[in-house]
Amino acid sequence: MSKFRKKGDKELPAISTASLPDIVFMLLFFFMVSTTMREVTYMVDIKLPTATELSKLEKKSLVSYIYVGEPKLQYQKTFGMAPRIQLNDQFANVADIQDYIIAERESRSEAERNQMITSIKVDENTKMGIVTDIKQELRKSAALHINYSSRQRVDR
Amino acid sequence: MSRKTPEVPAASLADIAFMLLIFFLVTTTMDVDSGLERRLPQWVPPEQIDEDQQIKERNVFVVLVNRNNDLLVEGEYANIGNLREMAKEFMANPYNDETLPEKEPKEVAYFGEMMITKGVISLRNDMDTQYGTYIAVQNELVAAINELRNELSRQQFGKSYNELDMDQQNAVREVYPSRISEAEPKKVGGK
Numbered sequence: 001m002s003k004f005r006k007k008g009d010k011e012l013p014a015i016s017t018a019s020l021p022d023i024v025f026m027l028l029f030f031f032m033v034s035t036t037m038r039e040v041t042y043m044v045d046i047k048l049p050t051a052t053e054l055s056k057l058e059k060k061s062l063v064s065y066i067y068v069g070e071p072k073l074q075y076q077k078t079f080g081m082a083p084r085i086q087l088n089d090q091f092a093n094v095a096d097i098q099d100y101i102i103a104e105r106e107s108r109s110e111a112e113r114n115q116m117i118t119s120i121k122v123d124e125n126t127k128m129g130i131v132t133d134i135k136q137e138l139r140k141s142a143a144l145h146i147n148y149s150s151r152q153r154v155d156r
Numbered sequence: 157m158s159r160k161t162p163e164v165p166a167a168s169l170a171d172i173a174f175m176l177l178i179f180f181l182v183t184t185t186m187d188v189d190s191g192l193e194r195r196l197p198q199w200v201p202p203e204q205i206d207e208d209q210q211i212k213e214r215n216v217f218v219v220l221v222n223r224n225n226d227l228l229v230e231g232e233y234a235n236i237g238n239l240r241e242m243a244k245e246f247m248a249n250p251y252n253d254e255t256l257p258e259k260e261p262k263e264v265a266y267f268g269e270m271m272i273t274k275g276v277i278s279l280r281n282d283m284d285t286q287y288g289t290y291i292a293v294q295n296e297l298v299a300a301i302n303e304l305r306n307e308l309s310r311q312q313f314g315k316s317y318n319e320l321d322m323d324q325q326n327a328v329r330e331v332y333p334s335r336i337s338e339a340e341p342k343k344v345g346g347k
Binding site: 017018020021024025027028031032034035036037038048049050051052053054055056057060063117119120122123124125126127128129131132135136138139140142144145146147148149150152 | 166167169170172173174176177180181183184185186188189190191192193194195196197198199281282283284285286287288290291292294295298299302338341
């Protein structure tokens with residue numbers, strides 16, 4: 001007779017999964033708060049240039065985007081390799097920018113219109129010719145506040 | 157006679173939550189949009205541009221970027237690493253050099269009478285300049301002005317420019333205005 005009996009064929013108790021939903025919800029809320037929705041699917045390849053004097057785009061609702069870069073592989077058959085402009089979800093020409101800015105402006109409330117920012121996302125290997133054209137169009141449509149989107153430079 | 161309602165099974169709650177989680181992981185991005193903030197000049201119709209707007213030679217800091225991404229600063233080849241220092245010296249003109257821009261006295265809040273530079277940085281690029289180089293140059297020029305503002309606000313308020321309140325920032329901005337002008341694109345020859 002011993003005090004320490006062998007515990008025979010007792011089963012291991014199952015781990016309670018009752019708190020699993022709570023953990024997952026916690027993760028869910030974290031991601032909902034800390035991330036933002038994608039605006040569009042990129043149809044162009046963009047590698048942003050680097051800079052140090054960055055300022056953040058505070059209010060997403062005030063920002064309209066212009067993308068410039070080489071078309072992605074699946075579009076190169078129809079659109080070629082030369083850098084193209086993308087507005088919303090389609091390729092566009094320089095002449096379409098004014099209409100785009102007007103449309104963007106119409107969709108904002110009256111009070112927000114003078115605070116609008118245009119964020120220009122351009123691939124760093126693009127030639128300046130197309131960028132200058134875009135800037136001229138923006139000036140014509142009086143969207144003067146712009147932001148050259150770029151990444152933080154890491155100094156080594 | 158109240159009967160107990162049967163308990164709702166919560167076993168599938170985790171699955172539902174996972175589904176939502178994965179949905180948000182896929183459709184959202186983490187990165188914060190940031191970039192160089194600039195203001196474009198007002199649009200002037202081409203026929204109204206007066207060509208004879210004269211600015212004294214010493215008041216203009218000319219930066220040219222050519223198609224091979226080389227820099228020409230004030231008529232001499234320059235390296236992008238030196239651009240910031242050169243722009244700072246131009247805008248500050250600490251020893252009132254004859255060749256660097258003039259200054260004019262102006263009353264500024266918090267500072268009293270200050271000598272404000274009349275200098276303008278003029279940036280011109282070629283059609284075939286790479287965008288990356290252009291941004292790097294812009295960045296250096298903006299950095300030069302930011303550094304000057306920071307130095308001044310440390311001297312005056314003992315804080316960096318970003319920590320100042322609105323009025324103080326405006327005052328510092330008045331002393332070192334951000335005057336980076338981009339030349340009107342020139343069309344030489346017709347189509």
